[in-house]
Amino acid sequence: MNFESLLTTIEQTHAKLNSKAISQINYYNTLRNWLIGYYIVEFEQYGEDRATYGNAVLKNLAGKLTHIKGMSMTNLKLFRQFYQIYPEIGQTASDQFGQLGLASIGQTLSDQLMHREDSGSFLSPWELLTQLNFSHFIELIRVEDTLKRHFYEVETIKNAWKVRDLARAIDTLLFERTGLSVNKADVIAKVRDNQRVGIADVIKNPYLLEFLGLEEKPEYTEHDMESAIIEHLQHFLTEMGRGFCFEARQKRITFDNVHYRIDLVFYHRILKSHILLDLKLGRYDHADAGQMNLYLNYYRKHEMSEGDNPPVGIILCADKNDALVEYTTTGLSNEVFVSKYLVQLPSKEILETFIRNELNQEKL
Structure with a gap:
């Protein structure tokens, strides 16, 4: 297969399967994307001029397929990932290839899938293909x-x-x-x-901090954990979830020359709120809620900008009593969450x- 053949094959596949999408849009759209991923992988492995295009295959394809909606470089990469993660879908779809004029493809897939290890999925390829749409698969791929x-x-x-x-x-x-x-x-x-x-x-509960790789020590302080989080900040932000942006460490606030320090400060771009995080090595104590409420009141008065929502507090501790958390946080004028951290799955x-x-x- 050369590059022009690859283009023609994708265009023909789109034309034949897109007409079916009117009545069964999810099924055939997902199948189309899977097949395009298959064609791309086949070209990258066995294409006559694959060496010429190298890593630019997807870029060149996207440039040539602008007349077909949804053929961006990003989507083509997703199609390739889709095939690589779900090769078993070809087992249930292969019987339809003949009806679509793709019989030789079906035979090729059957031959290849015989040599693949079973995916071990709890669901059959048919269940996956007929009950999930491609937008579901995009989430599952990640x-x-x-x-x-x-x-x-x-x-x-x-x-x-x-x-x-x-x-x-x-x-x-x-x-x-x-x-x-x-x-x-x-x-x-x-x-x-x-x-x-x-x-x-x-706000998650619990948070998984196994990526910190904490070494064995006689005892740990909040500073030790804070330093480990800063060292692995990218992983920690991923664990926190979408929308968290790091803003400050050991943020100091002062009252009558008495200094208090907020361990970590984030800004959540979706909630449009400051997120104040207090680290506790041990078990949650009632005094922790009062201290966090102090921080939040200060941020509400002095740090909020126009368009911001009220700040939110997270107390991250090794253990907590749910009843104690309820009684000490209910009725506060600010949102305070108490979450456990875990270091082993x-x-x-x-x-x-x-x-x-x-x-x-x-x-x-």
């Missing part, structure tokens, strides 16, 4: 861990999640929180209510068992 991705596949189909529900579940670490919870079904049940995203949806065997149980319940 989940690198295979077991985690299978978890979100099952929950999306079982709960009929829209794309925004799936994205929200991923961004708030539903997989990790479910695995770490004693009553996993309760965690999932809370997500089934499609509530509007607000501050409580942005649960075993995958536990999560695999839970996913299988979830799937079995759905099929009853």
Whole structure:
């Protein structure tokens, strides 16, 4: 296959499958994108002039396919990822290739898939292709861990999640929180209510800080953890979720020559609020809420700009009593959240068992 053949093949595939999309738009659009990803990977591996184009294949394709909507370089990259992560979709779609004049492609795919290891998915390729649209797959593609991705596949189909529900579940670490919870079904049940995203949806509990790689020491101080977070700031911001922008460390505020320091300050571009974070190595104490409320009152009066929403406080601690948190934060004039941090994920065997149980319940 040369480059011109690649262009022609993609154009023909688009023409044949796009006509079907009128009645079954999600199915055929997803199939089209998968096939384009397959063609690109085939060209990159076996194309006659692949060496000529090298890393510029996607750029050149995007430039030549401007007459087809949605063929940007970004989307072509997604199509390629889609095929690479979900090659098994070809198993269920291959019987339709003959009807679309793509019989030789179907045979090629069948031959290749025979030599691939099973994906281990809890769902069949047919279930994935017919019950998820491509926007769902875009969210799933960004989940690198295979077991985690299978978890979100099952929950999306079982709960009929829209794309925004799936994205929200991923961004708030539903997989990790479910695995770490004693009553996993309760965690999932809370997500089934499609509530509007607000501050409580942005603030996670727990936070996973295993990336800090803390060395063994006789004891740790808040400063040790703060320094580790700053050293791994990019990872920490990823863990915090979308929208968090780092602003300050050890932000000092003073009253009558008495200095107080806020461990970390962020600004959330979606909530348009300052997020003040206080690190506690030990268990949450009632005094922590009062101290955070002090910080928030100061920020509300002196640091808010026009268009800002009131600041939000997060107390990040090693352990907490939920009743104590409720009694010490209820009635405060500011939003204060108390979250645990964790440094170790649960075993995958536990999560695999839970996913299988979830799937079995759905099929009853």
